[in-house]
Amino acid sequence: MFNKLIQLSEKMKNKEMKSSLITLLLRAIGVLTLFLFTLFFNRNFEPSIVGDYEFTRMFLLVTGGVCILGTDISILYFSGFFRSENKFYKIKSLYFKVLTLSLGLCVLILTIFNIIFTEDSINDIFGNKNSYQLISTSLLFLVFNVWTLFNTEVLRALDQIVWSELFRNTFKFFPIFIGVLLLYNSNTPEVIVDVYIKGFVVLCLITTLFVIYLLKKIPKGIDGDIVTFKEIIRYSLPMCISSIIIYLLSTIDIALLRYFFGSSEVAFYALAIKLISVSGMIILSINVNVSPQISELNAKDKRKELESLLKKSSRIIFVLNFILCIFLLIFSEYILSFFGSEYLVAKKSFLILILGQFIIAGFGSVAVYLNMTGRPIVFRRILFFALLLNIGLNYVLIPHFGLVGAAITYVITIIFWNATSTVYIFRKDNIKTFIH
Structure with missing residues (x-):
């Protein structure tokens, strides 16, 4: 009996090491993808357009971090906890409840934005004439960005580590990479930022179909045995706060540089x-x-x-x-x-x-x-x-x-x-x- 436990322990260690190596390899592929995209994009488009893309990317990072409410991290905690109690079927109700919560926050932020801010006020705050267009479009499609981000972490929770890493670090660049190639030498290169924002619609659709397919394969559980919104917020909110602070640390300099000196x-x-x-x-x-x-x-x-x-x-x-x-x-x-x-x-x-x-x-x-x-x-x-x-x-x-x-x-x-x-x-x- 003792020897069997040792063998099981060794297998678990080997499995963890193998997962770590696979993760590192996929992240290296993601870095290579980012390098190739950055090289082509920066060499063939005006710095001002590249700057607008970076500004939009950071804006989506912060607002998306607020709307996802830390659930992209807590989903891993919940999945492990459910497995330990042999109640992994609860991941289904958790998935749809988190989506309801996050998408509701996206709609709320968009509504507040449209009520409070005007085009002139936003352009004055961020210092460029196209700031309102970039931000309003980002908020309009924010729901797809948040949904894609959450789906990516759900894939990890469902033990689809390879697919999770590919969507997180590699596939997410495909829509804008295709857009960059198509708009190369075009008369409207500034459209590339819209391509980046709207590309999340495609990513959202693909990842959602993938996740729902995997969720359907999980056996049904006890009716009424679900995760409450209170539980979700309780475990997710502290993680959300830490993530937002880290996002802001990498965003404030971008916003101020754009305000004082422009997108270039x-x-x-x-x-x-x-x-x-x-x-x-x-x-x-x-x-x-x-x-x-x-x-x-x-x-x-x-x-x-x-x-x-x-x-x-x-x-x-x-x-x-x-x-x-x-x-x-x-x-x-x-x-x-x-x-x-x-x-x-x-x-x-x-x-x-x-x-x-x-x-x-x-x-x-x-x-x-x-x-x-x-x-x-x-x-x-x-x-x-x-x-x-x-x-x-x-x-x-x-x-x-x-x-x-x-x-x-x-x-x-x-x-x-x-x-x-x-x-x-x-x-x-x-x-x-x-x-x-």
Whole structure:
């Protein structure tokens, strides 16, 4: 009996490792897809159009995060909980209740927007003449964006990890990629932003059909045994708050750059951020593997093993990021010009971001440690103060220094929450998450 349990445990570990490797591979494919799209888009379209696309993408990210109410994360919790109680059939009622809740919020936001704001007021707030058109169209089709996002996470909850990752990181670029190819050298290249927004209709239809097909295969359960709206909000709202803070941290600089300097500056800055995000993928890849181990070792109070794991992970993160940052520093000018000579204007801000990423890599897996040791509320509070710092610095630095000001703010903000988390962990647990 004992040997069978050991064999089952080993199988589960192998399954988790296999899933992690598949996830990392699919995310790498997603990064490659994003790189190819960005390369073609930036080289063949005006920076102002690229900037409008980035502004719209970030606006949908924040408003979508509000409307989905954290259910894209809590669905994974609910699916695991239902399985543990042999009540996985409850995922069906959960799916439709979440849709009702999220879609209702989309309609509410659209209604409030149309009642309160005018075209002139929106254009004044965001500083461009086409801001109202971009925002109103985004809100009109927001429901499809939110629905697609939720469907993507539901696929993961239904153990369709491959399809979930493909829709999240690869397939979502297909509609706009096709649009870019069709509108290449056309007389109306600005239509590409509308193509991006309305492309979620297609993605929503495909993912919904896929999800409903899978839900129908789940055996029926007990009538009346359903999840209430109260339960959904109770578990989802805290996650929603954290997600919105993170979205805002990556959005405020975009909005202010567009307001003070126009869409072209947004395009230059967004490219630098995307290039730096490769470093973030390295950190995420390491954290994917260490997260469950941190949780397990902490629960079993195996302090030495936990310290050893964090020490190893911090060193791997630092070394890999060091190599990447050196490469980016040496070839920064060539890399930026590869997307178009006009993007060389972002060189100073790009160098600042590289330096900041190098420093951040030294802090290790602080966010994962706090979340995996049962202190997400602490991390959320740290992020909230980081958001206040980010807003203040952006309003002071961007009007005077433009791209450089945005980059400095980004670096200071992310160093702040990493350093604060590191100090908190060391003082409370006497654990070193940083490189040492």
